Amino acid sequence: MIYEVFVKPAAKGAEHAGSVAAATADAALAFAHEQFGRRGAWVEIWVVPRDQITVMEAADVPSAQFDRSYRLMAGYKHVERKWREIDLAAARREEGLRR
Amino acid sequence: MTDAEALEAFEARIARGEKIEAGDWMPLDYRQAALKLIQMHAQSELMGCLPEREWIARAPGLRRKLALTAKVQDECGHAQLILRVAEDLGAPLHRTREAMMEDLIAGRAKYHNVFHYPVPSWADVGVIAWLVDGAAVITQGALLDCSYGPYGRILERICAEEAVHIRHGEDIILSLASGDAAHRQSLQDALNRWWRPLLHFFGPPDELSHAAPLYRYGMRKQTNEELRQKFLGRVIPQIRAVGLDLPDPAPEWDGEKWVYGDPDWEQWRAVINGKGPMSAERLGLRRLTWEEGRWIREAMSGRLAVA
Numbered sequence: 213m214i215y216e217v218f219v220k221p222a223a224k225g226a227e228h229a230g231s232v233a234a235a236t237a238d239a240a241l242a243f244a245h246e247q248f249g250r251r252g253a254w255v256e257i258w259v260v261p262r263d264q265i266t267v268m269e270a271a272d273v274p275s276a277q278f279d280r281s282y283r284l285m286a287g288y289k290h291v292e293r294k295w296r297e298i299d300l301a302a303a304r305r306e307e308g309l310r311r
Numbered sequence: 312m313t314d315a316e317a318l319e320a321f322e323a324r325i326a327r328g329e330k331i332e333a334g335d336w337m338p339l340d341y342r343q344a345a346l347k348l349i350q351m352h353a354q355s356e357l358m359g360c361l362p363e364r365e366w367i368a369r370a371p372g373l374r375r376k377l378a379l380t381a382k383v384q385d386e387c388g389h390a391q392l393i394l395r396v397a398e399d400l401g402a403p404l405h406r407t408r409e410a411m412m413e414d415l416i417a418g419r420a421k422y423h424n425v426f427h428y429p430v431p432s433w434a435d436v437g438v439i440a441w442l443v444d445g446a447a448v449i450t451q452g453a454l455l456d457c458s459y460g461p462y463g464r465i466l467e468r469i470c471a472e473e474a475v476h477i478r479h480g481e482d483i484i485l486s487l488a489s490g491d492a493a494h495r496q497s498l499q500d501a502l503n504r505w506w507r508p509l510l511h512f513f514g515p516p517d518e519l520s521h522a523a524p525l526y527r528y529g530m531r532k533q534t535n536e537e538l539r540q541k542f543l544g545r546v547i548p549q550i551r552a553v554g555l556d557l558p559d560p561a562p563e564w565d566g567e568k569w570v571y572g573d574p575d576w577e578q579w580r581a582v583i584n585g586k587g588p589m590s591a592e593r594l595g596l597r598r599l600t601w602e603e604g605r606w607i608r609e610a611m612s613g614r615l616a617v618a
Binding site: 222223224225255280282283284285287288290291294295298299300302 | 328329330332374377378381460463464474475478479481482485489548549552553
């Protein structure tokens, strides 16, 4: 059986690290430890049978194909340009603020 | 391990900068204080959907309508992310998501003062996204490094989305600021309406005693006043730069800090206790959607037997 391996570092969420082939979850953990836990500060290793993972693909989601730039910082470049034209720096200097 | 030893080990973890995870041992006052903070944030996101929602149908132009819809959707999503964190934290105290929602609609739970106010014009929508979200990103940004790991991690995602909301608000207010006299006046009026609620947003300068565990255990690191000063330092130059007047009494820089007068903290207290101009109406709508959505929640949770 193939197990996908996730490693959780201290203070961060678990991240996908790779996969191992093993007969049982315990064996998968032992292999995962050897492969992905030898160095670095991890606090947990998770193994999940690959066939237990349910997948969605962006290509199958219609709304993923539309222009959704209004949801992204990159969709507001004109706002940055406007702030530059307004010369915010001058206003800050006027306030005598050291930011 | 005795309780005293467990507490000592817990405090040592926090002192080392380690993050506390959902299943870890934690002292009761930490769990309670963190849950109270996180629940208040979740419920603020949920109630924060309502003021802007009123303007989706009236937003000028398709792109602004889409952007405003996306913003409301994001806030609803933030509430769901945060409630999930709150659920795990509340489980040992038997505080379920249903109990938290029941508290909210019964008027027993607090949420941010700014969501108790009306939104009379499109300029208000711009000022909310520019300055209310601007204030929120300051309080949330200060919590990114908090000691409770699951909350800090979802805040990264939330802050990134808030940054887009602020841009969307700047887009609206900069358009109004470069419009005709009526546009500029509507913007000035909206700023005047929101100024005092914005000063209130960060809470009174003298910390309430129930916040003490938050500081002791590294959940909060900056005071209400530090956060408010940071906000004023960021937005006052912007307000002036777009040619708006600072509402009366205009804050003044005394060389060290912004002096902003007395914003009447009794008014703030009354508002967060449900006596704001829109408190009853908004809570009524939230109650209606909670009740009308009950059958969907039951169906989704598998509690309705499928014949």
